[in-house]
Every structure is written in structure tokens, then in C-alpha cells.
Amino acid sequence: MAHDRAGLPSGVSRREFLVASGTAGILTLAGCTADSNSGGDTENGDGSGTAGNDAGDLSGEIRISGSSTVYPIAQEISRQFQKENDAVGFNLTRDGSSGGFENVFIPGDSDINNASRPIAQEEVEQCRESGFEPVEFFIAQDALTVVVNNDNDWVESLSIETLQKIWSPDSAPKTWADINEEWPDEPFDLYGAATTSGTFDYFTEAVVGEEGKIRDDFEGTEEDDLIAQGVEGNKHAMGYLPFAYYTNNPDSVTALSLSDGGDDPVEPSLEGAQSGNYPLARPLFFYANASKLQEKTHLQEFIRYYINQSDESFVAEQIGYVPSTKEMVDENLSNLEAGSNGEYEWSA
Amino acid sequence: MAADGNTERTLSVDSRGRLLGLHATLFEAVLLGATLFGIVSLCILFGYIAFDAFRPLTASIRWYLLFAGTLVLPTTAFTLYARRRPAVRSANTKAFGAVGGALTVTLSTYIVVDALSPYDVVLCLLFGGYLPVVLWLIVRRTKRTPQTGLTIILAAVGGLAVAHGGYDLLRPIVGIAAQWIAYFGIVTLPVACGLWIFGRRRWSRQTARRAALSALGVVLLIVALALGLGIDPSFWVVVLSAFVIPVAVVIGEIGVTDPAGRIGSAGPFVLVGGLSAFLAVERQLGIDGPDGYLTATLLLESWHGLNASSAGVYPQIVGSIVTVGVMGVLAFPIGIGGALYLEEYAPRTGWSGRFATLLEVNISNLAGVPSVVYGLLGLALFRNALGFPTGIVLSAAGTLGLLILPIVVVSAQEALRSVPDSLREAAFGMGASRWQTLRTVVLPEAIPGMLTGTILALARAIGETAPLVIIAVATTKYSPPDGVLSSATVLPLQIFAARSNVDPAFRHGIVPAAAVVLLVLLLLMNTAAIVVRNRFDRRSQ
Numbered sequence: 109m110a111h112d113r114a115g116l117p118s119g120v121s122r123r124e125f126l127v128a129s130g131t132a133g134i135l136t137l138a139g140c141t142a143d144s145n146s147g148g149d150t151e152n153g154d155g156s157g158t159a160g161n162d163a164g165d166l167s168g169e170i171r172i173s174g175s176s177t178v179y180p181i182a183q184e185i186s187r188q189f190q191k192e193n194d195a196v197g198f199n200l201t202r203d204g205s206s207g208g209f210e211n212v213f214i215p216g217d218s219d220i221n222n223a224s225r226p227i228a229q230e231e232v233e234q235c236r237e238s239g240f241e242p243v244e245f246f247i248a249q250d251a252l253t254v255v256v257n258n259d260n261d262w263v264e265s266l267s268i269e270t271l272q273k274i275w276s277p278d279s280a281p282k283t284w285a286d287i288n289e290e291w292p293d294e295p296f297d298l299y300g301a302a303t304t305s306g307t308f309d310y311f312t313e314a315v316v317g318e319e320g321k322i323r324d325d326f327e328g329t330e331e332d333d334l335i336a337q338g339v340e341g342n343k344h345a346m347g348y349l350p351f352a353y354y355t356n357n358p359d360s361v362t363a364l365s366l367s368d369g370g371d372d373p374v375e376p377s378l379e380g381a382q383s384g385n386y387p388l389a390r391p392l393f394f395y396a397n398a399s400k401l402q403e404k405t406h407l408q409e410f411i412r413y414y415i416n417q418s419d420e421s422f423v424a425e426q427i428g429y430v431p432s433t434k435e436m437v438d439e440n441l442s443n444l445e446a447g448s449n450g451e452y453e454w455s456a
Numbered sequence: 457m458a459a460d461g462n463t464e465r466t467l468s469v470d471s472r473g474r475l476l477g478l479h480a481t482l483f484e485a486v487l488l489g490a491t492l493f494g495i496v497s498l499c500i501l502f503g504y505i506a507f508d509a510f511r512p513l514t515a516s517i518r519w520y521l522l523f524a525g526t527l528v529l530p531t532t533a534f535t536l537y538a539r540r541r542p543a544v545r546s547a548n549t550k551a552f553g554a555v556g557g558a559l560t561v562t563l564s565t566y567i568v569v570d571a572l573s574p575y576d577v578v579l580c581l582l583f584g585g586y587l588p589v590v591l592w593l594i595v596r597r598t599k600r601t602p603q604t605g606l607t608i609i610l611a612a613v614g615g616l617a618v619a620h621g622g623y624d625l626l627r628p629i630v631g632i633a634a635q636w637i638a639y640f641g642i643v644t645l646p647v648a649c650g651l652w653i654f655g656r657r658r659w660s661r662q663t664a665r666r667a668a669l670s671a672l673g674v675v676l677l678i679v680a681l682a683l684g685l686g687i688d689p690s691f692w693v694v695v696l697s698a699f700v701i702p703v704a705v706v707i708g709e710i711g712v713t714d715p716a717g718r719i720g721s722a723g724p725f726v727l728v729g730g731l732s733a734f735l736a737v738e739r740q741l742g743i744d745g746p747d748g749y750l751t752a753t754l755l756l757e758s759w760h761g762l763n764a765s766s767a768g769v770y771p772q773i774v775g776s777i778v779t780v781g782v783m784g785v786l787a788f789p790i791g792i793g794g795a796l797y798l799e800e801y802a803p804r805t806g807w808s809g810r811f812a813t814l815l816e817v818n819i820s821n822l823a824g825v826p827s828v829v830y831g832l833l834g835l836a837l838f839r840n841a842l843g844f845p846t847g848i849v850l851s852a853a854g855t856l857g858l859l860i861l862p863i864v865v866v867s868a869q870e871a872l873r874s875v876p877d878s879l880r881e882a883a884f885g886m887g888a889s890r891w892q893t894l895r896t897v898v899l900p901e902a903i904p905g906m907l908t909g910t911i912l913a914l915a916r917a918i919g920e921t922a923p924l925v926i927i928a929v930a931t932t933k934y935s936p937p938d939g940v941l942s943s944a945t946v947l948p949l950q951i952f953a954a955r956s957n958v959d960p961a962f963r964h965g966i967v968p969a970a971a972v973v974l975l976v977l978l979l980l981m982n983t984a985a986i987v988v989r990n991r992f993d994r995r996s997q
Contacts, residue, residue, distance in 0.1 A: 169943065171847075173928070176956065183761035183932055190758075190934040199847060199930035199943045202953055212928055217846045331956040333963060356958040426762050428958065 166406040167195035171218040174208030175306045176330055177350050178222035178392050180427050181248060185414050196406050204330055205306025209395075214238055219400045219407050223393045224250070224306030225313075232454050241398040242454055243447035245411070245440045247418040249430035251351040251381035252311065252388040255336070255361040259343045262291050265365035265373035268315060268387050274298075274346070276316050280323040284344060292344065298326035299338040299347030305330055310390045311348060336360050348388075351376055352428025382430045392429065401447045408448050415440040502975075508749075508968035515746035522743060526734040527727070534726045547710050547720030553987055554706035555724040560980055562698040564777055565643060566691060571774045571936035574638035574690070575630045579623070581642055582630075583615035636679055636689040644675045644697040651705060658709070671701050749961075749969035758934040759950065764961035767954075769970055774936035775849075775944035776977065780918050782853035782940055783860070788910055790857075791864030794819075795906075798865070799872040800894055816869075823862035830859040831926030839927065846928040847943045855923050860913040867909020871902040904989040911985035915978050921948040947974050 172182050179202050186198045203212060205223040213221035214234045227242055235242045254271065256263060262284070273279045273287060274296065284291035301307035303320070308328065313319040327338060332353040339345040339361045347361075354363055354376070365373035368387035380386030394414075401407055415437055417423075423431035432440070446452035538548040569577050588611030595607045619626065630638070648668045655664025675696050682689035710721045738745065749764065757768025798819075802812035834855025838844045844851045875898050883893040930945040931953035937944035951970045954962045 171930075171943070179953075180761055180958065183759075187758075187760060187934060194935070197935050197943070198933060199945070200932040201847070201928055201930055202956075203928070212846065217928070332958065333956055350958075353958045357960060 165195065166193045166409055168404055168406045169197045169199060170220070170404075170407055170410055171199045171212075172220045172222065172394075173201050173203050173212040173218040174220075174222035174394070175205040175224045175392075176202040176332075177205075177224040177250060177305075177307055178248075178394060180352065181392070181418070181423065181429060182220070182222055182394065182414075184422070184427060185417050186410070188417065189410055189413050193406070193409075196410065202330070204302065204304035206309065207304035209234075213242075213395065213397070216240065216397065219397055219404070220411075221395045223395060224390065225309045226391070226393060226456075227395055227454070229456065235397075239399065241447075241452055242395040243398050243401060243443055243452050244454060245394050245396065245415065245443060246391055246436055247394060247415070247432055247440065248392045248423060249381050250390050250392055251376040251378065251386050251430075252307065252314075252348055252390055253351045253354045253376040254346065254348050254364045254366060254388070255339050255354065256346050256364060257339055257343045258360075258362050260362065263364065265367060267367045267369075267373075271315050271366070272317060275300075275311075275322055275326075277321060277323040280325070294344040297338070297342045297345035298323070299335040299345060300326050300328055301335075301348070302328040302330045307348075307350070307390075311388075314388060314390070333357075350428075351378065351381070355428050378424050378428075378430045382433075389430075396447060398447045398450065398452055401444075402450050408444065411444050412441070415444065505968040505971055508964050509972045510748040510750060511746050511965075512748075513746075514744075514748070516744050518741075519738070519743045519745050522734060522737055526737065527730040530726050530730050534723060538720050538723065541717070541720075543714065543717035544720035545717075547714055547717030548723040549720075550710060551707055551721040551724050554703050555728075556983070557987065558699045558702045560984070562695055565698055566694045567774050567936075568778055568781065569639070569642055569694075571778060572938060574635055574642060575627065575633075576939070578638040578641045579619050579626055579630050580616065583619035584612045585615075586645075587615045588612040636693050639690050639693045640675065640679075640697075643694050644672065647697045647701060648672050651701065654705075667705070671697070674701070749965040750972055751969075754966070754969055755973070759932050761932070761957065762959070764959060764966050767962070767966050769947060769950055769973065771933050771936045772945050772947045772950045772970075773973065773977070775933070776918055776946040776948075776974075778937050779849055779852050779856065779944055779946055780914055782849055783856045783917055784910070784914055786853060787857035787861050787864055787913075791861050791910070792868050792906060794861075794865045795868030795872060796894070799869050800890070800898065819862050819865050823866050825862075826922075827859055827920055828922045828926065830855060831923030833858060834923055834927045845943070847930050847945075848941055849937050849944045850940045851927055852924055852929050852944065852946070853940070855927055856917040856920055859920065859923060860917050863913045863916065864910050867913065868902075868906045871905025871909060872898065874905060875901040908985045908989045911981055911988070915981045915985075918946075918977060918981070919948055919974060921952055924949055925952075947977075 170186070172186065179200065183200060186200065190196060190198055201208070201212070201218075205221075205225055208218070208221045209223070209227070209231050212218045214231065216238055221242075227244065232242060254266065270287060274281060275298070281287050281296065283293050283295050285293040300311065300322070305328075308322075309319050312322050316322055329335060332349050335347040335349055336353065336357060337360075339347045349361075354361070363376050365375045366387050367373040371385075374380050374386045376386055376388075381389035396407070396411060401411070415432070418432040418440075419434065419437050420431060423429055443452060535548075538544045588608045591611045592608040648671045651671055652664050652668035655667050658664075659667075675693055678692055678696055679689045682692055707721045711718050737743075751765075753766060754768050755773070756770050757766065758771050759769065760767040798812060798816055802815075803809045804812070834851060837858075838851035838854055839846055879897050879901065880893055883897045888896070924946060929949060930943055931949045933943065933945040947970060951967055951974070954967050954970065957963060957966075
């Protein structure tokens with residue numbers, strides 16, 4: 109142990125040094141408390157200056173899960189809200205409507221679940237089993253857009269009945285010629301939403317006629333740009349996308365006009381979705397956990413902000429969805445009141 | 457020579473030999489092709505990403521001329537000059553290492569401490585760091601026993617427990633002090649102590665003391681100046697203590713002790729000077745640079761889902777660093793401990809020996825298990841069994857920790873195995889116990905290899921996405937995590953989410969730019985691994 113003994117003298121002065129520096133540190137600490145007070149004051153002043161304009165000092169975490177279709181709206185509004193209330197932390201994930209309900213919202217992990225379809229009866233029951241009521245907010249609409257390749261020169265519009273024939277597992281035509289003899293005798297290449305997606309549920313319900321029923325040889329994905337790329341890459345491909353994706357990437361694929369029954373075909377547009385002329389206009393929702401809504405004031409304030417922003421024009425211009433109407437805002441606000449007081453009960 | 461020519465002629469005449477030669481050449485060509493295929497396709501891919509991130513075609517010719525004139529030419533000229541002279545080159549490498557290392561340490565320290573709140577960090581450090589060291593010195597002075605290592609561990613654990621238990625009481629007390637005082641305690645005091653210890657070894661005791669005290673003095677002076685000017689001195693305390701002082705010490709030492717290579721320490725300053733000149737002239741003349749996506753906004757702001765030019769990934773970068781840091785703290789002691797046991801202590805014979813072999817085989821297999829499976833494991837363990845909220849730093853770090861644990865164990869085992877047995881036998885022969893052999897002979901030899909392996913494991917973890925998706929870590933957050941129990945998001949997840957943004961500017965601009973940021977983080981870690989290894993290698997020689 110010569111090693112230790114040799115090191116001993118150094119230990120002595122090391123200790124001296126530490127004691128000295130510790131004393132110096134304590135002295136500086138003591139000496140600077142006056143400065144720190146003034147520093148603290150200015151900080152507080154800044155804080156109240158930025159947060160003072162609305163509901164005061166909100167803080168806490170808000171967890172938003174669910175649909176990747178509604179995600180851009182939630183993302184933009186949470187960003188705006190966070191700017192005004194910087195003590196509120198957001199935590200956003202994209203799980204798909206069903207994925208979000210099943211894995212995150214129903215177990216009680218998230219405060220809000222986005223959905224591009226209405227909540228299902230059994231999901232409501234599961235929520236109740238885990239001890240809370242889901243509060244529904246209908247905030248926007250989307251025009252689901254059916255797209256084909258840019259080189260596709262044989263089809264410009266389709267009726268919902270034809271679409272059903274193409275996508276239904278009962279008919280499942282192999283080639284375009286199976287539907288119409290003038291069309292090329294080439295196989296379909298179909299791209300659509302993944303089964304965890306609310307878009308999938310909506311499309312199967314609205315087009316095929318039964319939720320979850322679809323031919324099994326299409327390519328399903330949560331990522332819109334993979335659908336666009338797939339359609340872009342094959343002359344005989346077909347797929348469906350949120351309108352927002354299509355308007356931001358109008359050159360990559362061509363949208364089809366759709367007709368329902370004997371009506372004239374309607375081009376996908378926000379106006380068409382709003383007026384109800386476009387057959388594949390679908391509602392977008394988010395659902396809040398009612399017991400968390402009662403507990404957390406910052407969650408109530410965020411949802412109030414969300415509802416009040418959802419009829420602004422940026423929803424249409426920048427995100428690409430149909431904004432809330434006045435009636436939807438009023439309805440949502442009354443749902444919020446009922447949810448915050450614990451009086452809300454979901455009904456189909 | 458003559459004999460060689462002779463053999464060659466005989467072989468070339470022989471047709472079988474010629475055929476064999478052809479085989480060999482073909483084989484070599486195939487190998488070369490395989491090598492080039494991988495490298496070239498990777499280069500093309502990275503080039504593509506970098507092209508999208510920087511958009512070099514949008515810059516004017518003048519910008520490139522300026523860039524070449526102020527940055528590229530002087531740096532290249534200096535490097536070429538330094539390369540010819542070994543002394544200058546080694547000083548240049550050292551200076552660059554000091555500047556780069558200090559810069560990395562400074563920025564990551566400031567970013568992480570700022571995110572976690574400096575008061576909490578200083579509280580932990582006070583009870584878990586300073587107090588045990590003081591206690592250890594006292595015990596060492598009074599008892600004169602060699603068993604002092606245990607004291608420091610016990611004191612650190614005890615101190616942390618006290619800090620945790622009395623948090624509600626202690627935190628307001630610590631909170632009275634100004635923020636810069638906390639940074640002073642976190643960065644300046646350890647740097648001064650380090651300088652003093654380093655100085656005692658290199659210089660005289662008096663010089664060391666003077667250096668440490670003057671470092672403290674300089675920092676306090678700058679603080680006074682900043683307070684006088686009404687600037688918050690926190691950041692400058694960190695920069696001065698963790699960057700300026702260490703760099704000044706290293707470069708000053710080169711200047712004094714190495715007159716032949718002295719000029720080499722100017723290397724980093726040529727680069728920095730060129731950069732500042734470049735930025736100054738660019739701003740002065742209003743030259744348009746490339747309109748790329750890798751901007752200060754991307755690095756320093758938080759996410760914006762609609763406008764690519766104001767989207768930033770600061771919370772994601774901090775989240776990645778914090779998560780990987782916590783993961784390292786969790787996984788390394790366990791992994792290295794396991795490797796030490798398996799290599800040095802585990803029995804080799806009998807039933808227990810067979811059990812140890814079984815363990816070893818299993819660990820090697822675990823290293824190859826897909827990361828998604830570890831995600832499920834993390835979900836089951838942290839969410840379902842322990843009931844943690846989803847997406848917090850601790851569960852993300854724990855899941856990644858489980859993922860890299862086998863890699864850490866295997867690489868640490870390799871490092872231990874590379875220590876020749878003759879060294880161990882010699883130590884045993886001198887009468888050293890197993891623990892003494894391990895501590896004084898085996899570990900110093902094995903540490904470089906262990907560190908390299910573990911840092912590479914860190915680099916693997918920082919890019920993981922799949923397990924984090926499974927445990928529902930957030931894709932978007934607007935603020936960095938403020939503790940191990942707060943939720944965090946990491947860079948790969950935001951890249952994944954941004955890839956499906958409807959705006960093409962995100963998919964073809966922000967995504968590659970964020971990927972470049974991730975690659976740079978990764979490269980920094982690998983560089984750190986190499987530097988650390990070289991440093992330890994040199995010391996052990």
C-alpha cells in the first residue's frame with residue numbers, strides 16, 4: 109500500500125483546496141443573493157407579460173394521440189396555444205384513429221384522441237369500462253380524394269357504384285377492362301389507408317358499404333405520401349388520399365371527380381365537401397377524456413381555444429380541411445361545458 | 457531479381473498457372489466490386505440527402521468564391537503546411553481535439569442542464585458529488601485505511617437519497633441563488649478542480665493552485681461584467697469555464713512546452729477566423745448563400761407543422777441527448793459489471809460453468825434481437841408491469857438501455873478478452889488478489905476497448921425509432937424534457953412524422969436536414985469514441 113501513502117500528502121492539500129473553494133463558493137453564494145432577487149423579479153415580470161393576456165398561468169401536460177389525418181390540425185393549434193402558454197407541454201403522437209383509441213386513449217394515457225371517423229359503440233363501452241366518458245368534438249371535414257396516375261387517360265370521373273365494384277371483395281375485378289371494356293386490360297394496383305386508420309374505416313363504410321370490408325390485395329399504409337408514390341409509379345394504379353395531401357402535391361397524381369347515384373360528377377374541393385355535393389366528404393373529430401377534462405383546467409382551456417380556432421380560415425388555406433361552421437363551434441362549446449362539469453354522455 | 461524474373465517467366469508459360477492467375481485477378485476484381493458497390497451507393501445516398509438539406513445550387517457564384525477564399529483555402533493551406541511537419545501536425549491535432557471536445561462538452565452541458573433546470577442539477581451535484589468527495593477526503597485523512605473507495609460510493613448514494621427526500625425543502629433554498637451561481641457550481645468549480653489536479657501532475661504545485669484560482673477569478677470577473685451590462689451571465693459562465701479555459705490551458709501548454717510545433721495550435725483559429733471573416737463579409741455585402749433547410753432556426757426553434765422555414769427540432773435534439781445520456785447511466789454499469797463477472801469471475805467448469813456458458817451464448821443472441829421486440833419488452837415492463845406513464849424519458853431510456861445492454865456486454869467482454877493472460881498471471885504471481893489484478897492490471901488495459909464499444913452502442917441507440925414508437929414516445933413536442941419523469945421526443949421520431957407532412961418542403965427539405973443533424977450527432981459520438989480510445993491507448997503505453 110505504498111501507493112496510498114505516497115498519495116497522502118496530495119490528499120492533504122487537495123482537502124485544503126476543496127475546503128477553500130467550498131468556502132469561497134459559499135461566500136459568493138451568500139454575496140449574490142441580492143443580485144438573484146432582482147434577477148428573479150425581472151423573470152417574473154416577463155412571465156406575467158406573456159401569459160397575462162388570457163386565462164392566466166396554465167401549466168401541465170396535454171397528450172394527444174390518434175389519427176394522422178387530424179394530426180396537422182392538432183399540431184398547428186397546439187403550437188399556437190403553446191406559444192401563448194409556454195408552461196403547457198404538448199405530446200403528440202400519430203397512431204391512426206383506431207390505434208390511438210385502442211393503445212393509448214382507452215387505457216387512459218392520452219387526454220385527447222384524434223379520429224377521422226366517429227367513435228364506435230364498442231370503443232365507447234371500453235372507455236366507460238376503464239372509467240371515463242369520451243367527449244365528442246366534430247371540428248372539421250375532409251374531402252377524401254380518389255387519385256389515379258397522371259398518364260391515366262381513360263378515366264376522369266367515377267361513380268360511387270363503380271368505386272364499390274373496384275374495391276369490394278365480392279367483385280374484386282382483376283383488370284380495368286373487367287369494369288369497362290373500353291378501359292385497358294391491365295391489372296389494378298390499389299393503394300389505400302392501413303387498417304388502423306380512420307380513413308380506412310370511413311372508406312370501407314362509405315364506398316364498399318360495410319366497415320372493414322375490402323378486397324385484400326391492396327397496399328395499406330399510414331403514410332399518405334407512400335400512397336401518392338405508389339400511384340405515381342404505375343400507370344394503372346388507383347388510391348385515395350386526404351384532400352390536403354392532394355392540394356399540396358397537385359402535380360404528382362390526378363384526382364377523379366366522383367358522382368353519387370345519377371348526379372353529375374363533382375370535383376373534390378373544400379366547397380363541395382362543405383355543401384355536401386361531394387360524395388366522399390368525411391367528418392373529422394377529436395375525443396377528450398371526460399374525467400381528465402374535469403381535472404385539468406389547462407385541458408379545458410386548450411379545447412376551448414381549439415374550438416374557437418377551428419372555424420378560422422387558416423384551417424382551409426394552410427392545412428387543407430373544411431373549417432368548423434358556426435353551429436359546429438356552438439355544439440362543441442356546449443359539449444365542452446357539459447364535459448367539464450361531468451354531465452356529458454355520449455350518444456350516437 | 458533474376459530469380460524473380462525467372463519464376464515469373466516459367467509461370468506465365470504454364471497455361472494452368474495462367475488460368476490460376478486469371479482466377480486470382482477475377483476474384484480480386486469481384487472483391488473490389490463488392491467494396492465499391494457498398495461505399496459508392498452509400499455516398500450517393502448521403503450526397504442526395506445533403507443536396508436536399510443544403511440545396512447548394514441556390515447559392516450564387518460569389519458566395520462560393522467567398523466561401524473558398526475565407527474558409528477552404530486558408531484551412532487547406534494550413535493543413536498541408538502542418539502535414540509536412542510532424543511536430544506541427546501533432547500540435548494541430550491536439551488543438552483541434554481540445555477545441556472540438558471542449559465545444560461539444562460546453563454545448564451539451566449547457567443544453568442538458570438548461571433543459572433539466574440548473575437548480576436541480578446543482579442540488580444533485582452538491583449532495584451526490586461535492587459532499588461525498590469532501591467526506592472521502594476527511595475519511596482518507598483520518599483513518600488511513602485503503603478502504604476509502606466504498607466511502608465515496610456510500611456517501612454519493614446517501615447524499616442523493618437526502619437530496620431526493622428533502623427536495624421540497626432544499627429546492628427553494630437552492631432556488632434563492634441566481635441561475636449563474638448554479639452554473640458556476642455545476643461547471644466552473646469542477647473545471648477549476650480538474651485544472652488544479654491536472655496542474656499538480658504537470659506543473660508545480662504552486663502554479664496549479666494559481667491556475668485554478670485565476671480560472672475562478674476570471675469567471676467571476678466576467679460574471680461581474682455581464683451583470684454590470686445587464687446580461688444574464690449563465691451561458692457565458694459555461695462557455696468560459698468549459699470552453700475558453702480548457703482550450704487556453706491546452707494551447708498555452710503547447711506554446712510553452714513545444715516550441716517546434718507551436719505554430720500548429722493555430723489550426724482551429726485559422727478555421728474560426730476564416731468562418732467569422734466569411735460571415736462578416738457575407739453580411740456586409742449581402743451575398744445570397746444557399747437557401748437550404750439546415751439553418752439556425754432548425755437547430756434552435758421548436759416544431760412548426762405548416763411552415764417548413766420556421767420548423768425547428770431543438771426539443772427533439774435535447775430529448776435525444778437526454779434520453780441517450782440517461783440510457784448510458786442505466787446500461788453501462790450493468791453491462792460492464794456483467795462482462796467483468798462473465799470474463800473474470802464466472803466459473804469455467806462444472807454445472808455453474810455450464811450455466812455461465814449458457815448465459816454468454818444467450819447474451820450474444822440477444823445482441824441480434826430486432827429492436828421492435830425490445831420495444832414490446834419495454835412496453836410490457838415499463839408501461840404494464842411498472843405502470844409508468846407512456847413516453848417518459850425513463851421508460852424510453854430503459855427500453856433503449858435493454859436494447860444496447862447485450863452489445864455493451866459483448867464489446868466489454870471482447871475488450872477484457874484482448875488483455876493477454878500473461879499479464880494476469882504475472883500479477884497473480886506477484887501475490888496480487890483477483891480484485892487487485894483486475895483493478896490495476898486488467899481494467900487499465902481493457903478500458904479503451906470498453907469505451908469504444910459502449911460509445912458505439914450509444915450511437916446505435918440515438919438512431920432507434922421502432923422501439924420508441926411501440927412505447928408511444930411523442931412524435932412532436934414543443935419543449936425539451938425537464939426531468940427523467942417528463943415526456944420527451946427524440947429526433948428520429950420527428951423525422952419519421954415529418955416524412956408524411958402534406959407539404960413537400962417538409963419531406964424533401966426538413967427531413968433530410970434533420971437527418972443530417974442526426975448524422976452529425978452520431979459522428980460526434982464516434983469521434984469521441986476514437987479520441988477517448990487513442991487517449992487511453994497512449995496513456996497505457
